[in-house]
Amino acid sequence: MAGIYGIGVQALNSAQLSLLTTEHNIANVNNPGFHRQEVIQATNFALPTGAGFIGQGAQVETIRRLYSHFLDDQVLSASSQSEFYDTYYNAIKQIDNILADPNAGLSPAVQDFFGAVNKVANDPASIPARQALLSGAEALVARFQSLSSNLENIRNGVDTQLESVITNINSYGSQISALNQQIVAAQSLVGQPPNDLLDQRDQLIAKLNEQIRVTTVTQDDGSYNVFIGNGQPLVVGTTTFTLDLQDDPADPEQQNVVYSQGGSYITIPQTQLENGGVLGGLLSFRRNTLDGAQNALGRVSIALAQTVNNQNQLGQDLNGTLGGNLFSLASTSPTIYANEANSSSGAALLTTTLSSNAAGALTTSNYTLAYNSASSNYTLTQLTDGSTTTIASSALPATTSYGFTIALSSGTPADGDQWLILPTRFGARDISVATSDPNKIAAAAPIRTSETIANTGSASINLGSVNTASQPPLNSNLQNTVTITFTSASSFTVTDTTLASTLASGVTYTSGGSISYNGWTVAISGVPATGDIFTIATNTNGIGDNRNALAIASLQTSNKLANNSSGSPTTTYQGAYSQLVSSIGNKTRETQVNSASQATLLNNTVNVQQQLSGVNLDEEAANLLRFQQAYQAAAKMIQVGSTLFETILNIR
């Protein structure tokens, strides 16, 4: 009799617990991170009798959550990658959008500028045409600056996001350590797993993992240890370590994620953090895409400004003086930063300057320079491909093959001192128009050629040109009056009459051959007669001359950037810009594809995880019926027991 009651009451309890658990499941159907729970029953110890073992019913052993470490880890890994690509995609998409607008891009501004140069070439004396060229230059500069400030805003946005990510990570870290404490206490209290606390902690891990890829290790007492990067602990039991942002000692414009331990900061190599999560996406985007995009834009800006300046300096302006600069390049190109950790004793101060014909040599890379005192060499490392150049300290100031020159301006370097060189980063930000005077556009060439009226031969001289190689600075004798006097039909003498010196005599004449002196080149063709004189002189009043304007205009279609291995430039200004557009477009597309495939992967792993751990309402509805019936049956058992008892009592 006692057996019947006992089994009945236990069964009633079990059914009630099962009903409660089902209700708990139903209540949490939309709770992310919830794992469905089920009641585990075990049969009681059977009563051994001569007639066999009599079953003694069942009791509730535990309430467990349907959790698979393996499946949940798969979800963690997929979600971390998915967040990484989402973050990267959202960031790079901003650049993609900036470059997308066919009217706001760089190309139309370059086109308009050179259109204005052509108008000056068509009408070299026209002040309105010259004014239009200056306006075109202003518009071009404004476009460079606006693209640059857009990129700079994206960089600032990355910094702001980094701050909030770090805040989130630290907050999740401390919440996880608090839960560790509660879980250890709860578990030791009843010796049963505190399912809902475990769910809460796993959910926090999931959220933390979206911010930064983490690995977890479960301890014997049930607490989690959480690691980031290459195994730096973030949470150990109830202890948390925090992350922080600190200025990069190498680059004061950049903030790095550092690890705070016992009041001191340890820099984590940023590449170790690029393995997932929002943080990884941001850092990877900044290093792999943003730096390159800013540099590529800066390179076009510097190359255009320098080549146009150089050509303008080879010409003569409307005032009759030699041309100057049309664009100003800021002193920030290139920029060099000394590492904060450099020795203060030597206080070496290095400076960098742009080489005079840097356009083709410039790359889109940044560089590091490190000093080794044992060999007293500097090592220059190109960061994009890791290639190194050794520069002996005795060789300073040294011209590198990357379009800039390094000089030691004061102090002495100490072993291990490092510098960061950003040759092109600020090129687009700091470009400006150098003159507001339309007369300063050097449309004319500084020399003119003429043949003496009394010449009896049929030879004629061409218009001549100023040599571009190794100029500027211009040959100081460029505008001297030089005569070419034929001593016979086949040879001539070249005399600089300004200096009253003979430059060459007895030169063999070849019809149409180049004749170069004092930085210019002319050609004489035809049959000269003895005594014929040709003159090269300064282009006084040559305001209708457009030779130099034509030369500036032709820069648009000439390859000026990106030298190949043999030192010849391979692309135009607009070509270099379209390479940027294409590389950003490709990277955006690639990230988008990765992001979409990671989302699908995440979806699939979540589905598999949910197959085990998710709540299905139909199933719970069925369970409600099942446990209701079990409850009713158990109640019936008690009623049967009671009836049986009454039957006995009713025996008389």
Add this chain to the structure above:
Amino acid sequence: MRISTSTLYEAGVTSLNDQLSKLVKTQQQIAAGRRILTPEDDPAGAALALEEEKALGVANQYVENISRARSTLSLEETVLTSTTRVLQDARQLVVNAGNPTLSSANRAALATTLRSYYDELLGQANSKDGQGGFLFAGYKSSTQPFTQTTGAGVYVGDQGQLKLQISDSRQLAISDSGQEVFNPGETDGSDIFDTLEDFITVLNSGSAVTASDLNTALTQIDTAANNVLRIRASVGTRLNELDTTEGTNLDRVFQHESSLSSIRDLDYARAITDLTRQQTSLEAAQRSFVSVQGLSLFNYLS
């Protein structure tokens, strides 16, 4: 297989989002009329479009340069035509002056006419172009090139020739220097101003024009006229070249425009078809979502 309720819901929502974003993308393409909305849509195409735009801009620039070159060269041709006419008139006058029946008063009258031809030629040599520069001054376009009022030509321009870029590889001269056209200061008799001045002196001398005077003047005028004709022929050749090159450049403009359009522009027929198809699939997804979400065992529990 167990399906959790949230999976069912998420799958439905994800699919709705996917369908909607495809629809929106097509809609944006139709609204913009462009296949490539951002470089991401077709990175190689986007870069190619920039190159095509640049080439198109350059070709258009050449077309513009050609039209500028044509206007200057046409102006020069007009002036040179007048010069030829004046030289013909002068030649006729010289032939007439050889008539032995003329009185010295007649010859003085002819001298006055010849003087007006001289001035007319001088005016032509100092012609200005549409922008106010002197046509025959070489590079010294603001300097009046012929400064004499009588006598031999005094040229203070230079021997420069203005050239314009009319194709990638061709710079075409759009001016000729006064030295080249009028041979001022030449002592071999080709200075037309000197020739006219000499004959005016002969006519004003009071004595009859000798055969030798006549021959010298006629030969020299013919030389000058031939030189002007030579320049005119060269100008004509250059104008022809402009026409040919303009044709080539216009072909290039058309070619770049059409390849730009094929790279960047939208195929509307296809886009509209896509839009309709995507709309249908979105509606289907919406319907199935509603009907699947309506399924629940709880509906049957009472």
